[in-house]
Amino acid sequence: MTKSICLTFMQKRSIISKEASIIGTITSMILVLNGPNLNLLGTREPDRYGLESLEQTVQKLTQLAEKQGFELKSFQSNAEHELVEKIQKAVVDKVEFILLNPAAFTHSSVALRDALLAVAVPFIEIHLSNIYAREEFRHKSYFSDIAAGVVAGFGTLGYELALRAAITKLQG
């Protein structure tokens, strides 16, 4: 009679991580993608966007992801085509989840939306500010209806909440 072996998700990940470290790769990758002007976090409209720099936020996220056994990569660009190219490469780069703050492209970018639909990598849309409590042109998002979820209005804490949600989803 065959004996079935049941492993918890963490046990499976630990085995995968050990195997991955032997062959030099880590399997589960989360990509944090930030759009235009978010490189200025910390100095850009601090009353609205806070005092934390993007580097500080990414550092905290990286530590949190690593503690849970995930690898986190971050990319920021002010250029739409660079963000599109990063999304197109997501599958080749073995990205399993994207945390995306499209910034101003939220309200304009069909190109980014199409890239996300093309790769079909799940993503969470993040906004530091509550876009629905701001100017009317910010109420329209090209991403919310295709996102796994949306976090808005909690400053940089929103990135952490989104990361925890992504990890929970990846753990199935």
Ligand code: DQA
């Ligand atoms: C933002 C909101 C956008 O409307 C704005 O253009 C940004 C930042 C936010 O994080 O609150 O650049 O995405």
